[in-house]
Amino acid sequence: xxxxxxxxxxxxxxxxxxxxxxxxxxxxxxxxxxxxxxxxxxxxxxxxxxxxxxxxxxxxxxxxxxxxxxxxxxxxxxxxxxxxxxxxxxxxxxxxxxxxxxxxxxxxxxxxxxxxxxxxxxxxxxxxxxxxxxxxxxxxxxxxxxxxxxxxxxxxxxxxxxxxxxxxxxxxxxxxxxxxxxxxxxxxxxxxxxxxxxxxxxxxxxxxxxxxxxxxxxxxxxxxxxxxxxxxxxxxxxxxxxxxxxxxxxxxxxxxxxxxxxxxxxxxxxxxxxxxxxxxxxxxxxxxxxxxxxxxxxxxxxxxxxxxxxxxxxxxxxxxxxxxxxxxxxxxxx
Numbered sequence: 225x226x227x228x229x230x231x232x233x234x235x236x237x238x239x240x241x242x243x244x245x246x247x248x249x250x251x252x253x254x255x256x257x258x259x260x261x262x263x264x265x266x267x268x269x270x271x272x273x274x275x276x277x278x279x280x281x282x283x284x285x286x287x288x289x290x291x292x293x294x295x296x297x298x299x300x301x302x303x304x305x306x307x308x309x310x311x312x313x314x315x316x317x318x319x320x321x322x323x324x325x326x327x328x329x330x331x332x333x334x335x336x337x338x339x340x341x342x343x344x345x346x347x348x349x350x351x352x353x354x355x356x357x358x359x360x361x362x363x364x365x366x367x368x369x370x371x372x373x374x375x376x377x378x379x380x381x382x383x384x385x386x387x388x389x390x391x392x393x394x395x396x397x398x399x400x401x402x403x404x405x406x407x408x409x410x411x412x413x414x415x416x417x418x419x420x421x422x423x424x425x426x427x428x429x430x431x432x433x434x435x436x437x438x439x440x441x442x443x444x445x446x447x448x449x450x451x452x453x454x455x456x457x458x459x460x461x462x463x464x465x466x467x468x469x470x471x472x473x474x475x476x477x478x479x480x481x482x483x484x485x486x487x488x489x490x491x492x493x494x495x496x497x498x499x500x501x502x503x504x505x506x507x508x509x510x511x512x513x514x515x516x517x518x519x520x521x522x523x524x525x526x527x528x529x530x531x532x533x534x535x536x537x538x539x540x541x542x543x544x545x546x547x548x549x550x551x552x553x554x555x556x557x558x
Contacts, residue, residue, distance in 0.1 A: 313417035395496035402485025493551035
């Protein structure tokens with residue numbers, strides 16, 4: 225597997241981040257249009273036009289006309305919501321991510337070796353020192369986060385600090401620093417912010433339709449409840465699919481690239497191999513959501529073959545095999 229072209233890879237991440245930012249309002253509009261298209265399929269289209277004060281675009285009372293009318297009428301509001309959400313993500317992404325993982329900042333006095341290792345790596349590449357955080361858990365894992373120098377950070381778990389020796393810890397920190405240098409963290413956070421917005425909207429719709437259908441059951445004998453629940457289920461599925469599409473914007477190749485970056489920084493592939501083997505024994509941080517877990521150095525694979533299609537990380541064994549090649553080992557030699 226080719227692990228070259230880091231400059232091109234970084235540029236590719238920058239392009240993907242920009243495209244996602246530009247596409248975000250259009251994704252929201254598409255989700256909104258699809259939802260109302262489904263409404264039109266299972267409901268009275270004319271009543272929706274009247275209830276929401278919409279004007280037909282095509283001059284027909286069809287589900288497609290309803291969807292287009294909603295998009296045409298509400299696109300300014302959707303653009304405003306998307307802009308506000310992106311601004312919130314930019315200003316508070318670090319607080320949101322660290323709150324989700326339970327990370328707390330640490331000082332040089334608390335963790336002098338951790339600080340010295342990261343500082344030396346940064347000096348070797350002329351980088352500004354990122355902030356450092358610790359998650360108080362016995363699990364062994366680490367992640368990098370942030371979208372610019374204001375918010376760049378590296379977080380490690382207490383279990384990782386206790387289990388790794390100095391060289392292994394340096395290799396993991398170099399891996400995370402590579403994620404920052406290659407703009408992986410920016411792309412990941414943009415994706416997490418967007419998936420969070422879509423998930424929020426679909427959950428909100430699901431709850432709203434459940435309440436609405438419950439009211440119809442009590443007021444009209446329940447004739448429409450199955451249709452409304454079906455609409456909510458389809459809308460929820462649409463949002464889930466869009467979230468998966470966004471997740472696929474993140475390539476698993478990023479972990480191979482970060483592993484190669486670690487070797488480039490430390491000149492010690494054996495240390496990262498050893499660290500990954502230790503991490504694989506206990507990587508899971510139970511309280512962290514799947515969206516945030518994709519930022520970790522290891523996110524355990526799914527148990528079923530189908531679900532592995534959506535894995536965010538390549539298997540540890542494959543990463544170790546590549547590292548062995550980088551270190552000049554015969555495959556499996558270690």
